[in-house]
Amino acid sequence: MADLLTAADESAALEDLHSKGLTDGLPVIIPTPTRVNRMVLASGLEADMVLGTMGPGHGIATIEKVAVAAVMAGCLPDYMPVVLAAVKAVIDPVFDLTEMQATTHCTAPLIIVNGPARHNCGPISSGYGALGPGHRANASIGRALRLTMINIGGGRPGSSDMALLGHPGKFTFCLAEDEENSPFPPMHVDLGFDPDDSVVTVIGAEAPHSVLYSGDGDDPKGYLSLLDMLAIGIANAATNNAILTKGTATIVLNPEHAEVLNKAGLTRQDIAEEIHRRSTMAQTTINKLSPAFAGKDSGNRDAFSGPEQLLILMSGGSGLYSMVMPSWCAGPHKNSASCIKVESEFFCEVPGLANPVI
């Protein structure tokens, strides 16, 4: 059972949580026992069930403690299966949570949701402004994960989270893939899951960098420019990807750009291969621009070890801008993605609160 705090009223409780460093700086929903118990009930799991340890503070993540974060973040009980999957994803050793929380780099866990949970545990937006304000599930699921990283993992700015500046995605960073309109199979299917599975993929990511491309329908080779621009965005000389190399990074194609590449006959794997091939730089250039990370004087340095290091999904509104999220590229697992299947079979709908399953 988590420790209980007492306060005269909710306003006093909020000030107490702020003063103890238990929030992300924004107001939170006070995690009263009633609210937390309701969230635990929704999970269908035991309150004291241990999910794992969260670094760098090595706090133990139980269902109840995650439920506290979900309440504070403003989640509906419906979102709990996705929140739990996201927490499990960052706890997985492949994610290197301790190192990632402690780094000076500007990295945050980007949560990508695929499969039926996008509807059943949301709706989790994959449309206009999916990474911006106005989408309750996106906003509160990502925020819940961050609050677990603060209150269970102990990541606090300047003492244990040493990000020099951070980025706004450290408040919340969650979106779904627009599977219904994408010309490609869902990302989780290409990662080896079944289409009916719901999967949360979490990847340490910088803030979105825009990649501008306006096609030319008269030029059948125009798509090559789009591939060039995406590669420049994801692995330009200023990124860790170009210099430190071998970290997984994310590309979010908007529907228009996805269609340009699809019309050119490219699959997701082809796109990844083409961008991987372009994400390379002469060693002499790197030596000149970044002498602290100089290498040999000949040949090229590839940003990625292979096309599998590029996570590619379609999301957002239709237009001229796709987004790339370069990455940190450090830690024992070199900034790997962590994929966890959403377990919703235990999920217990709370009468009057949970939405009907679509």
Added chain:
Amino acid sequence: MRDGVNIAKLGIPAVSLVTEEFWPQGDFVAESLGMPDVPRVRLPHPVAGTGVKNMRKVAAEVAPAVLKALEGNNG
């Protein structure tokens, strides 16, 4: 849409061309500028970047609707 409203407010016949994806935004802007009924014609989305041939085709297809909207302005 904003251009269309501003020109219409000057008393010059105007019609805004709005693509399918941005139609709701067009409604919002027209409403917020106090001219919810400003004439507009719907275009497919996208138009930019689809090539000269396609853009000429779109232009030919919507030209009658543009003229009709302008006649409405004058009426």
